[in-house]
Amino acid sequence: MAGQHDDHDHDDHSHGDHSHEGHDHDHFHRIHSEEVDALLMSIADIEISARVKALEELLTQKGLVDPSALDAVVDLYENQIGPKNGARVIARAWADPVYKAWLLADPNAAIADLGFAGAQGENMVALENTADVHNVVVCTLCSCYPWPVLGLPPVWYKSMPYRTRIVRDPRSVLAEFGTVLPDSTEIRVWDSNSEVRYLVVPRRPEGTEGLDEAALAALVSRDSMIGVTEALSPEPA
Amino acid sequence: MTGPLLPDLDRPKAFAAPWEAQAFALVVKLHERGLFEWPEFAARLSAEIHAHPDQPYYVSWHEAAVELLVDKGLMEAGAFLDQARAVVRFRASDHHHVARLTPIAVDPARAG
Structure with a gap:
């Protein structure tokens, strides 16, 4: 045992x-x-x-x-702790529409296909951000977090202010993270727990058409997979 | 930080689970408090790794820390076992955070 x-x-x-x-x-x-x-x-x-x-x-x-x-x-030590395997998952989804459809339909299998094991007994759910809907994840009770793909949770994710305020007033909290969404975007807040772990698929940034998966993965921040920010924009050439 | 003196015997580049990071951080903070010198811990860790070569690195790290703390009289083995049992009991009697497959809050799009 x-x-x-x-x-x-x-x-x-x-x-x-x-x-x-x-x-x-x-x-x-x-x-x-x-x-x-x-x-x-x-x-x-x-x-x-x-x-x-x-x-x-x-x-x-x-x-x-x-x-x-x-x-x-x-x-x-977070940089060495968090392998951020999730960034590779997101980059693959951006680059390959078939993979993206698979990730949204069967995230456990799609993530496992890249060699990343989930912890036992938990199901991943991938939430796709679009121009119309922005998803953000919290664990209201504690700090449930998909660490096999995202590394360790940041301190603020575990903090009581985040856990309560993101539910009450997500638009303002996102703005505090620098994520000012248009009024036309709906915000959905999802509660991760021990059985279901949510992973946000951020929107692919503009100007990334020519980038390969490794370059795309570099744009996928941890925070963007929690949903408090958008993915990074590429450096102007 | 304690960089150069970290006992790096095949230390993994990344933590594989949150408890590994906690075990690591505990030892770093106890050292920073002056409770032991790095070479003392490094020697324990090295001995633990050589005694149990198949044991995961951070299990050895944790074991080395426990031995050092007990030997220095900073902690009693019996109290540690009691505390560990309490953790197991606490986890077993745990609440159940009910899974919700729909958003818990929605801030709708606004006309405009």
Whole structure:
């Protein structure tokens, strides 16, 4: 049982806040506390993500680490953390209409076709942005995030202000990200959770007709796949 | 940061999962707090990797950190096991974030 479930992606830091942990641990579901303790006789029985979480919690209780400082370190290393496999998926979709149709119809298969495994038990849903509809993703309860394709979630994605305000007033929040959409564009906000992870397919920028997939992928930012920004524009030649 | 002294024994270029980044960040912050020198941690990590060559890198990283903290008296192994069990219990008793396949909010297009 232990060690097989490394897909826990809740990068939470709110000790005692019930809104965060563990959708991915159904194998322990409805087991009583005493039974859990009896099963988990030694630390080696416990899966690694729970051990790391426990270490963080214990050291936080002792005042030896500050969870927000951990976030800062993670943020600093985000460039090497986030392989941003998603950018390759989006670039392929822009370049190949057949692939794009496949991605929208069966995202798990289309993403797997590029060699990127999803975490167990979750379904990807791809949302296509158009001139008429702009999609943006949040996890209102915690920080569910498709990290196999997007790397680690940014700190703001996990923040309470984003999680509440993007639902109440998406147009203003997007404007704060520099994404000012015309009034004629409808904005749809989607709630990612442990079973369904949304991936936004941003609109292909103007002036990219001659670019190959690698050059296109460089324009696909993490934020554009969350939906808070558009894809980047190519540098003028 | 601690760049040159990072024990880079086949350290992966990217984190494969969020817990790896958390394990990494924990050790960096504890070192920055002055709780141990990098060479101390590097030696533990090296020993752990050589003792368990097939173990994933960040599992070794985590194990090295736990051993170092226990040996330095900064943490008790029993308290750590209790905390880890608490995490497992918490995850098992978890809420259920209901899947919604429609938008939770729509800001419609405006006439104009």
